[in-house]
Amino acid sequence: MTSPTRTPTAIDAVADDYVTRIAELDPMAATGMGLPGHDHELTDLSPAGHDARAQAGREVLAKLDGLEPADDVDRVTLSAMRERIGLELELHEAGEDLRNLDNIESPVQQLRDVFDMMPTGSVEAWENIAARLNGLPGAIDGYIESLTAAAARGDVAAVRQVREALGQARELAGGSSFFTSFVQGPEVDAVLDESASCSLVRKDLEHGAAAARAAYGKLADFLERDLAPRAPEADAVGRDRYALWSRYFLGATVDLEETYQWGLEELARIVAEQEEVAAQIVGPGATVEQAVAALDADxxxxxxxxxxxxxxxxxxxxxxxxxxxxxxxxxxxxxLDLECMIAPTHSGVIYYTPPSDDWARPGRMWWAVPEGVTEFNTWREKTTVFHEGVPGHHLQCGQAVFARDTLNSWRRLACWVSGHGEGWALYAERLMADLGYMDDPGDRLGMLDAQRLRAARVVFDIGVHLGLPAPEQWGGGTWTAEKGWPFLLANVNMAEEFVRFEFNRYLGWPGQAPSYKVGQRLWEQTRDAARTAAASRGEEFDAKAFHARALNLGSVGLDTLREALA
Structure with a gap:
């Protein structure tokens, strides 16, 4: 995994300078990357802020156009930066950044979630938290300004997403808000003593929590009174918007109709494999549902x-x-250090946050346990630990952060492509099964259960947003959200509350959910091409070397990945 230190090039210098600029223009991204100096600030979410970030992207692309690559690392950097930043500019020109509102990955959630990644181990850290809390009203004002500007153009999220975001904002504005408990928790007492200076920090924290609650209350009022009446009922975003987002999430262009048909076939294949495993768990002729019941009762x-x-x-x-x-x-x-955490939120989502650049913050796996849930079935979740941990996200992200001797800071810290990252994590789940770590029938059924979910949402996401033909089994005619609900219930083996969250997520975040399974498909195709090439040379395929080479590239678009490994 180690390699001789590479002499930085002119292209590396441009990329490194761009990361510095990103940190200045997007302090929340700086916190995510673990770059110091911006934890007290919040990102400008107004139209002016979006324009400033877009202009920085145009400027860096112009600088890169005048440079020649010095080696293969530079060639990948050029391909990756042109692809990523180019797509970000396409999204900006389409107004997608202004209208950003959904139930999982929009400023409604990001302005709260950023506090999960902030250091809390010193007085200075809590001073930064207090400053950021007190800055939330301004950030919310900028966000409202952007949503208003988008609405004036007729660009408003579907009313379903407005209502979901409204509910979350009301919760964060209420008496049991995260912000209230955050500034009164044991982590605060562990650092702040009773000195006069610490008393001032405590007051700033209390004031900041009140300001944050008030800001979310203002956002909730805006969503309810101003935006919801202008929001369309239709959930589907249509082909043009969907194709753009699909390219963004995959870093590759795929035939959407062919991918949809493949999703149907892959779903049927996984169900058949589940039925084989169910027979091992319960007996010949057993259904998947019977096997699930037996495992849940164990x-x-x-x-x-x-x-x-x-x-x-x-x-x-x-x-x-x-x-x-x-x-x-x-x-x-x-x-080698991965920290497992129970998240302070209760959405049911399991997720990963990468280590900071200096490794002071380790990679972390988070589980946001729903309220009232106290029992957990390990057969379902062993595969999730592999997905979020090793060999999944933690190995992938940690190896990129570690590659300081080879990669510039943009490649190590700032570039994230969902199809590459989530595709690798799903690939890692199946890899662990292939390596024998999921031979227990219960664990294997859990892995297949996760794969089935990801295949089902390829069908749902593309089918509903593009209005493709639905199978007769699911109502025939054209896919709609209403037809998609029973389809998801039949293929997602989770509590209905979680399925509802996922249902809303797919409708509001077009193209992201399929990037897991489609990304896995593209990863497997890339590996199989490398295996075929090795055979043509009379060589034995070295999977360990292939994985090391691929992961050492960092997160890049899947077209760039295939080019780099060809």
Whole structure:
């Protein structure tokens, strides 16, 4: 995994300078990357802020146009930056940044979630948190200004997304708001003593929490009174918007109709494989539902309480790292540390946050446990630990951050392509099965359950947003959200509340959900092409070397990945 230190090039210098500029214009992104100096600030979400970031993108592309690559690393950097920044500018010109509103990944959530990644271990850290909390009203005002400007152009999210965001904003504005508990929690007391200076920080925190609640209250009022009446009922975004977002999330252009048909076939294949495993669990002729019931009733496959869940996540993650290091992967020393966390929110989402640039903040796997849920079935989630941890996101992101001797800071920290990242994590789940770590029938059914979810949403997402023909089994005619709901219920083996969240997510975030399974498909095609090429040379395919080479590129668009590995 280590390589001789590479002499930085002129292209690296442009990329590094651009990261500095990103941090200045988008302080929340700086926090995500672990770059110091901006944790007290918030991103300007007004139209002027979006224009400034777009202009920075135009300027860096102009600088790159005058430079020649010095080596293969430069060639990948040029391809990746032109693809990523070019698409960001396309989205900006289409007004997508102004209208950004959904139930999972818009400023409504981002302005709260950024606090999960902030340091909390010093007085200075809490001073930064207080400053950022007190800056939330201005950030919300800028966001409202952008939504208003988009609405004047007729660009408003579907009313379903407005209502979902409204509910979240009301919750963050209420008495049980995250902001209230955050500034009164044990982490605060562990750092701030009773000195006069710390008392001032506590007052700033309390004032900031009140300001944050008020800002979200203002946002909720705006969404309810101003935006909802102008929001369309239709959920589908249509072909043009969908194709643009699909390219953005994949870093590749795919035939959407062919991908939809493949999704149907892949879903049927996974269901058939599930039925084979169900017969192993219960007996010949058993249904998947019967196997699920048997596994859920098995006390050996259950943990009780969030403390036990956190311990099980950590134990499972640590065991995977130990087993894979030195055999199938050579894992850098800092990446051996993955911290499993129970998130302060309750959406049911399991997610990963990467390490900071200086590794002071380790990579973390988070589980946002829904309110009232106290029992967890490990057979469902072992595959998720591999997805979020090693060999999934943690290995992928950690290896990129570690590659300081080879990659510039944009490649290591700032570039993230969903199809590459989520595609790799889903690829990693299947890889662990292929390597024998999911041979237990219950764990294997859990892996297939996750794969089935991702295949089903390829069908749902493309079918509904493009209005493609629905199979007769699901109502025939043209796909609609209403037809998609029973389809998801039949293919997503989770509580209805979670399925509803996912349903709303797919409708409001077009093209993102399919990037997992389509990304996995493109990863597997790239690997298979490398295997075929090795055979044509009379060589044995070295999977370990292939994975190392691929991951050492960092997160890039999947077209760039294939070009780099060809």
């Amino acid at each position: 006390p050996a496959r259950k943990v009780l309480g969030t403390d036990a869940l956190k311990a099980w996540m950590q134990e499972t993650s640590d065991a995977a790292i130990t087993a894979l290091d030195g055999t199938h992967f050579d894992i850098p020393e800092p990446v």
